[in-house]
Amino acid sequence: MGIKYSQGSAASQGISCCRVCAQLNDAGDKQCQHCGEKIFLRAPQSIQKTLALLIASIIFYVPANLYPIMKTSVLGDQIESTIFSGILLFIDSGAYFVASVIFIASIVIPLTKMLAIAWLCQSVISNKPIRHKQLAKLHAMTEFIGKWSMVDVFVVAILVALIQIGSLMVITPGLAAISFSVVVILTMLSAQCFDSRLLWDKAERK
């Protein structure tokens, strides 16, 4: 295939660097001499794995928004709230800060993460030169913010445990809570699968 590695990189010198212990090994080695972790010049099928996990997470994102995340029953009346209606409820009651926390954690972060991963993959696949610095920063950001979308799931877990007043008021989680946590896990795995070194092997856009 004739992959071209970036100038000055370890791979271009026939050296592969262990992802765990940063030990330099011969490119031919299968395992790191120091820690025994599997090593490779570039993660095998990185883009394919990343895209596969991304598509799976997009599929799970649909039920996460359509189904109720939480069911509140007060004296036998059941109120179902989706992620979005929960945010609207906070805005109605004037709690703008909480509304923005939930809005950012459960809508903005997952969507930006998916778009960011898709963009990263697209720029590696396409033949056009890319802007290295910005894309590398984008990848670092997606890895960093990944776990923060879990907030909504934890809120549900705490509310379910806390509000349990006989048969007066009971809260149960909905299907969306499960699919949303799956979305978070899949996007995190997807961001981890992406090998950021592939970005630097591409030509720089001036």
Place this chain on the structure above:
Amino acid sequence: MMRQTACLGCDLLIELPTTLPFNAKLCCPRCNHTLARGHKNALDYTLAISISCLFLLVISLSFNFLSFESNGQFREIMLIEATKELYIKEFYFLSLLVCLLTIVFPICYLLLLLVILVPIKITTLFKSSQLSPTKKPVYIIRIINKLTPWLMVDVFLIGVLVALIKMWSLATLTFGVSFWSYVTFVMLYSYILYCVDQQKLFKWINNGY
């Protein structure tokens, strides 16, 4: 002293100094990935804070976390109840997830750190005994490396705060001992995560054994 390595972010070959001044940060000149952080006595700090974190976590698990009062109805919960209640309601996946991310993984991480650090500290204190150089616990570092992205105690704390604000107008809420110890635990834990990195762990193992 310099050692050669490659940046994990962009694979650039670079020479790094082996010792760094306190609070210094080494970044890759090409992609700005953080390569190493300097600390004056990271091993002792990490060891001390890990032990306090374990104690705080045990306290958090054994006392009341929150109590809730509304219209004469009263309810107290412990930290583990977030998992238990989901289990009772037959949401097994969620229950397992909450338990793993907020309790099990953090405990595993702390214990694995201690497994590495305690023997090193003991050998440096009593120079007479020598750890066997062939049995470096490198595989533990591989587990720690896999575990790190899945530690979500800070996210859980924010979740708890959001849930509290949600309930604030509906009921009287009181914080238990366990709540405050959990808050302290999260702060100390974040410091450990900031302090410890792959490079430091390997340096400790290579120098200590």
